[in-house]
Amino acid sequence: MTVPFYVAPEQVMKDRADYARKGIARGRSLIGSVYKDGILLAAENPSRSLHKISEIYDRIAFAGVGKYNEFDQLRVAGIRHADTKGFTYSRDDVDARSLANVYAQYLGQVFTHEMKPLEVEILVAELGTEDTPSQLFHILYDGTVMDESRFSVLGGDSESISERFGAEFQADWSLELALRAAVRALAGPERNLGPRDLEVAILSKKNGRRTFDRLGYAALEELL
Amino acid sequence: MTLPVFDVREDPGPNFMNLLIKSGLGPFEPPAGVVSELSSKGITVPYGTTIAALRYADGIVMAGDRRATEGNFIAHRRIEKVFAADKYSAVGIAGAAGPAVEMVRLFQTQLEHYEKVEGVNLSLEGKANQLSQMIRANLTMAMQGLVIMPLFAGWDIQRKVGRIFTYDVTGGRYEEVAYHAIGSGGKDARTTIKLGIKEGMSREEAISLAISALYEAADEDSATGGPDLVRGIYPIVATVDRNGFSRLEDAEVAAASREVITIKSSVGGAQ
Numbered sequence: 244m245t246v247p248f249y250v251a252p253e254q255v256m257k258d259r260a261d262y263a264r265k266g267i268a269r270g271r272s273l274i275g276s277v278y279k280d281g282i283l284l285a286a287e288n289p290s291r292s293l294h295k296i297s298e299i300y301d302r303i304a305f306a307g308v309g310k311y312n313e314f315d316q317l318r319v320a321g322i323r324h325a326d327t328k329g330f331t332y333s334r335d336d337v338d339a340r341s342l343a344n345v346y347a348q349y350l351g352q353v354f355t356h357e358m359k360p361l362e363v364e365i366l367v368a369e370l371g372t373e374d375t376p377s378q379l380f381h382i383l384y385d386g387t388v389m390d391e392s393r394f395s396v397l398g399g400d401s402e403s404i405s406e407r408f409g410a411e412f413q414a415d416w417s418l419e420l421a422l423r424a425a426v427r428a429l430a431g432p433e434r435n436l437g438p439r440d441l442e443v444a445i446l447s448k449k450n451g452r453r454t455f456d457r458l459g460y461a462a463l464e465e466l467l
Numbered sequence: 468m469t470l471p472v473f474d475v476r477e478d479p480g481p482n483f484m485n486l487l488i489k490s491g492l493g494p495f496e497p498p499a500g501v502v503s504e505l506s507s508k509g510i511t512v513p514y515g516t517t518i519a520a521l522r523y524a525d526g527i528v529m530a531g532d533r534r535a536t537e538g539n540f541i542a543h544r545r546i547e548k549v550f551a552a553d554k555y556s557a558v559g560i561a562g563a564a565g566p567a568v569e570m571v572r573l574f575q576t577q578l579e580h581y582e583k584v585e586g587v588n589l590s591l592e593g594k595a596n597q598l599s600q601m602i603r604a605n606l607t608m609a610m611q612g613l614v615i616m617p618l619f620a621g622w623d624i625q626r627k628v629g630r631i632f633t634y635d636v637t638g639g640r641y642e643e644v645a646y647h648a649i650g651s652g653g654k655d656a657r658t659t660i661k662l663g664i665k666e667g668m669s670r671e672e673a674i675s676l677a678i679s680a681l682y683e684a685a686d687e688d689s690a691t692g693g694p695d696l697v698r699g700i701y702p703i704v705a706t707v708d709r710n711g712f713s714r715l716e717d718a719e720v721a722a723a724s725r726e727v728i729t730i731k732s733s734v735g736g737a738q
Contacts (some may be wrong), residue, residue, distance in 0.1 A: 297586070
C-alpha cells in the first residue's frame with residue numbers, strides 16, 4: 244500500500260487561494276457604488292455579449308469577475324434561486340442577503356471540497372427602499388462575504404482602484420459624477436476608457452418594478 | 468434553500484417550468500384521482516368566464532369581465548382575468564380560476580426567467596408556444612374538469628404587428644386574424660366584435676368595441692358580469708402596442724362603459 248504524501252492543511256488552503264487569486268487577477272476589474280437614485284455597476288469589458296453584470300430580480304443585480312464560465316454559472320444559479328423563491332413565496336420575499344448566503348455556502352463548499360476552487364469574485368447588489376438602505380455583498384472565491392453600504396471593487400487590481408475611487412466617493416452624488424469617477428478609477432492615471440471599453444448597468448429607483456437597466460453606448464456617451 | 472446548481476447533463480436551461488420539476492416543485496402534479504372526486508363530492512370551484520381580444524391599427528386590445536362563478540352562484544365580483552404576461556404581451560384566462568391564475572403566474576415567471584438567463588426576449592411566437600406547453604401539462608387536470616382556457620395576444624417586435632393566439636384544451640395553438648373571445652360568453656362577444664370590427668380602427672374605437680362585446684356577453688350569459696355601476700366595477704381592459712403593455716385606468720374604462728350603456732339605453736336596451 245502506498246502512503247500518500249502528507250501536505251499540511253494550511254499549505255493546501257494557501258495553494259488553493261493563490262491559484263484562485265491568480266485566475267481572478269488576470270481579468271479586468273469592476274466597481275459597484277451607490278448613488279442618489281440607486282446603484283451603479285461599472286466594469287471594464289470590451290465584449291458586447293459576454294456580460295459581467297446582469298439582472299437577478301426586481302431590485303437585485305449580479306456582477307462577477309474572473310473566469311467567465313464560472314461566474315456565469317453562478318449568475319444563472321442566482322436567477323434560478325430568486326425566481327423559484329419569488330414564485331414559491333412572493334416577490335417581496337426575495338432578498339439579496341439570503342442569496343449572498345447561498346452563494347457563500349456554495350463557494351466555500353467548492354473551495355474546501357473540490358479539486359479546484361472557482362476563480363471568481365462576485366457582487367450581489369440590492370437597491371434599497373424608503374425604509375432600507377442599498378446593500379452590496381462582495382463574495383470571494385472561498386466564500387468570504389463582505390457587506391458594504393457605499394461601494395465595492397472586485398478584481399485583480401482592486402486595492403489601487405479602491406483607493407482612487409474612495410478618494411472621490413460621495414454618498415449622495417449623481418449618476419453622472421459616480422460614473423465618471425468609476426471610469427477614472429478603473430482606467431488609472433495612464434489610460435483612458437471610452438464607452439466601448441465599458442459595461443455599465445444601474446439599479447434605479449426610477450425604473451418601476453424591474454429596476455435593472457443596462458446603459459448602452461448612446462447613454463454612456465451622454466453621461467461621460 | 469441551497470443554490471440550484473445542476474450537472475451540465477441535467478441542466479434545465481432557461482426553462483423555469485423544467486427547473487421547478489427538477490427541483491421537485493412541479494406545479495402540475497395533483498395526486499391521482501383527487502380532482503375527479505371534486506364533482507362527485509359536490510365540491511365546486513370558481514370558474515372565470517369571458518375574455519375578448521381584437522386587433523386595431525396600432526396593436527391589440529384585450530378585455531375581460533370581472534365575474535367568477537361556482538355553479539349558479541357568483542363566487543367573486545372583482546376577479547381579474549387579464550394580465551401582462553411580460554412587457555409586450557397580455558394573457559387572459561377563462562376556466563377554473565385557481566389553476567388558471569397559478570398558470571399565469573408561472574407563465575409570467577417563465578418569460579422573465581428566460582429573458583434574464585438568456586439576455587434576450589423570446590419572440591412572440593416563442594411565448595405563445597410556451598403557453599401551449601403549459602396547457603398540455605395541465606391536460607390530466609383538464610380531463611377531470613379543471614379546464615384552463617387562455618387567450619394570448621401581444622406585439623410582435625420583429626414583424627411590427629399585433630397578434631392574437633387561441634388554444635384548445637390539449638395545448639393546440641391557433642393564430643386568429645383579427646379578433647377572438649373565449650369563455651362562456653365568448654360566442655356573444657365574438658358576434659359583437661364580428662359585426663363591429665373594421666380595418667384600421669383607432670385605440671378608442673377598439674376599446675369601445677371590446678367593452679360592447681363584454682356587455683353583450685353579460686346580457687346573454689349569466690356567468691359573465693356586466694359593468695356594475697352600483698359598486699363601480701368595470702371590465703379590465705389592456706392594450707399592447709409598440710410601447711408595450713398598458714392597462715387602462717379605471718376611470719377611462721368607466722367612461723367608455725357608460726358611453727356603451729348610454730347607446731344601449733337610447734334604443735330601449737334593444738329590447
